[in-house]
Amino acid sequence: xxxxxxxxxxxxxxxxxxxxxxxxxxxxxxxxxxxxxxxxxxxxxxxxxxxxxxxxxxxxxxxxxxxxxxxxxxxxxxxxxxxxxxxxxxxxxxxxxxxxxxxxxxxxxxxxxxxxxxxxxxxxxxxxxxxxxx
Amino acid sequence: xxxxxxxxxxxxxxxxxxxxxxxxxxxxxxxxxxxxxxxxxxxxxxxxxxxxxxxxxxxxxxxxxxxxxxxxxxxxxxxxxxxxxxxxxxxxxxxxxxxxxxxxxxxxxxxxxxxxxxxxxxxxxxxxxxxxxxxxxxxxxxxxxxxxxxxxxxxxxxxxxxxxxxxxxxxxxxxxxxxxxxxxxxxxxxxxxxxxxxxxxxxxxxxxxxxxxxxxxxxxxxxxxxxxxxxxxxxxxxxxxxxxxxx
Numbered sequence: 001x002x003x004x005x006x007x008x009x010x011x012x013x014x015x016x017x018x019x020x021x022x023x024x025x026x027x028x029x030x031x032x033x034x035x036x037x038x039x040x041x042x043x044x045x046x047x048x049x050x051x052x053x054x055x056x057x058x059x060x061x062x063x064x065x066x067x068x069x070x071x072x073x074x075x076x077x078x079x080x081x082x083x084x085x086x087x088x089x090x091x092x093x094x095x096x097x098x099x100x101x102x103x104x105x106x107x108x109x110x111x112x113x114x115x116x117x118x119x120x121x122x123x124x125x126x127x128x129x130x131x132x133x134x
Numbered sequence: 135x136x137x138x139x140x141x142x143x144x145x146x147x148x149x150x151x152x153x154x155x156x157x158x159x160x161x162x163x164x165x166x167x168x169x170x171x172x173x174x175x176x177x178x179x180x181x182x183x184x185x186x187x188x189x190x191x192x193x194x195x196x197x198x199x200x201x202x203x204x205x206x207x208x209x210x211x212x213x214x215x216x217x218x219x220x221x222x223x224x225x226x227x228x229x230x231x232x233x234x235x236x237x238x239x240x241x242x243x244x245x246x247x248x249x250x251x252x253x254x255x256x257x258x259x260x261x262x263x264x265x266x267x268x269x270x271x272x273x274x275x276x277x278x279x280x281x282x283x284x285x286x287x288x289x290x291x292x293x294x295x296x297x298x299x300x301x302x303x304x305x306x307x308x309x310x311x312x313x314x315x316x317x318x319x320x321x322x323x324x325x326x327x328x329x330x331x332x333x334x335x336x337x338x339x340x341x342x343x344x345x346x347x348x349x350x351x352x353x354x355x356x357x358x359x360x361x362x363x364x365x366x367x368x369x370x371x372x373x374x375x376x377x378x379x380x381x
Binding site: 082125 | 173175176177178179262264265266270272273274297298300301302303304306307308309310311319320321323324325326327
């Protein structure tokens with residue numbers, strides 16, 4: 001009798017769990033439920049680092065470069081945010097933001113909210129003239 | 135922040151060579167070939183340079199605000215719609231001596247002190263002085279407490295009250311941070327001059343001069359050696375980068 005009760009209890013917990021897993025597996029494969037990031041490369045060419053490195057570590061490069069630029073005036077293009085934008089801005093919207101924007105679509109997928117765009121311009125712009133030093 | 139420890143800097147050598155080869159002066163201040171003074175992009179700024187400005191108040195015109203509009207345009211500050219709260223990196227000040235009615239007009243902005251009070255009071259280290267003497271705010275660390283605005287004797291800092299979307303790519307700025315004149319650091323790093331100086335020259339007033347205070351051969355150093363120049367509130371002993379002539 002006691003063994004039967006244990007078997008019933010196990011059954012009660014396992015059946016919904018396995019049913020849920022089957023449900024989740026079915027829906028993960030279904031396209032459209034989780035909007036996949038729209039990574040459209042409109043300017044084909046070599047990125048500054050290999051793709052897998054960029055996917056994992058782009059934020060580290062940007063953070064390192066930002067401190068060098070702000071504090072030491074290093075303005076090399078290698079890991080500059082403006083260079084990322086110049087290459088990856090959508091030709092339709094002219095921006096890396098928006099639903100299919102290179103930055104935003106992936107950040108939405110990964111559920112991260114970096115605040116770069118509170119200050120930085122997400123659209124590429126022409127460099128200003130520098131003037132001539134006397 | 136790292137200094138060039140070599141005896142002769144590469145830049146100094148290049149500048150001297152350029153001066154010797156192509157810098158034949160046609161007339162004072164006009165050269166056949168401009169001396170290339172831009173630092174390489176990947177090199178940090180050096181404390182061998184100290185950027186400064188000299189403002190000749192005898193040439194500055196009352197009513198002219200070309201420097202202010204050039205600054206607003208260059209740095210994406212936009213039109214002044216709310217004078218009490220809009221950011222103001224440079225402003226024109228009119229002074230009149232009550233006894234003699236002698237009137238003066240001058241631009242006032244961050245004086246890029248060697249001993250900046252804004253840096254002393256900043257609780258996060260966001261307000262800092264670059265090796266070449268330019269005083270800046272690192273917006274990544276600024277928490278918007280506005281202590282620096284209180285500490286500045288020149289009223290040179292502004293707080294950004296509203297969100298912005300029309301920033302210039304080279305001048306990021308946004309709500310919740312304090313900001314001020316950067317001496318157009320993005321132009322200076324590429325070998326240029328601040329936008330206000332350029333606008334003043336374009337208007338034909340030539341009241342503003344920008345250059346390296348550490349280089350005894352620079353135009354600005356020669357000028358401050360020749361004429362009497364004043365630091366505003368020199369009694370505070372802040373050792374200003376901006377000097378005024380004729381006040």
